[in-house]
Amino acid sequence: MVGAMKENDFGKVGVLYGGKAAERKVSLVSGAAVCEALKSKGVDAHLFDTGEKDATALQAENFDRVFIALHGRYGEDGCIQGLLEVLGVPYTGSGVMASAIAMDKVMTKRLWIAQGLPTPRYMELHADSDPLEVVEYLGLPLIIKPAHEGSTIGLTKVTSPDQIEEAYAKAAEMDTSVLAEEFIAGMEFTCAVLERDGVATALPMIRIIAPGANYDYHNKYFSNETQYLCPCGLDASLEKAIQEDVVKAYKALGCRGWGRVDVMLRERDGKYFLLELNSSPGMTGHSLVPMAARQVGLDYPDLCVEVLKSATLDYAR
């Protein structure tokens, strides 16, 4: 039996934050908070902004491991993970393949569907897609969104066929891949997964109540009106069933360390649907994974240490 790792035994730790994605601002807040928390636990932690410094500078830091507090492109999609593999620096969260798949909503849905996991019906859209065919298959309202963006950027709820072209154009402006999804009317939840000692478990679910049922960029990050309930208020057996599927969904993509799955519960029949998996969740003081962790007695600094403990490489050396 190996003794428990002392909390400051991680060596020189880099907290990668900022970056070049649309979520840069959120990541700056996440990273600063993570770094402070790790320091408060005696970890030799240092901030490193991947939006301002390059790979040579990263290599020169000689970090023993890194905490990835980046969101979106380059930080959450396998790119930085690939660089860290090449440099041989263990990093938190999912590896190259799972990060890339989780970043792509279409690839994610393909794998979930193959495993029999519930996710809203969808179509990939192209410039020449016939709006009437889309409506015939998915019904109205429907959601159009870019496959690779986060934070509800470029997403439109469409209520009539003549809005499809514009919604497609808006999503296509930010992404080469666009999808349409049936609209799930009902309650919104998110469920975090945390791996401890190699075992992935779902944390308590959080119910999200956004003003006007519109959980957009503003309501996600800036509104005081969005309400978060944890415990989420669901019947315990339903919450457990969803949590089990969330862990399956996490494993289906090959995720590691931690993650967070967005879930909709349909009002008319009580069926639930998995929307997407965030492989590098927000870690601001108001973020959702810290909220769920608190519910099981894990405060913010302890959560950061737990995630840091799971740092590893795809290719052990």
Ligand SMILES: Nc1ncnc2c1ncn2[C@@H]1O[C@H](COP(=O)(O)OP(=O)(O)O)[C@@H](O)[C@H]1O
């Ligand atoms: N099929 C859907 N039905 C109902 N609401 C949806 C659907 N897809 C997305 N939404 C809403 O849009 C938000 C963002 O969508 P999501 O797929 O989680 O992408 P991201 O968070 O990466 O922008 C969700 O939190 C939810 O409020």
Ligand SMILES: [Mg+2]
């Ligand atoms: Mg989401």
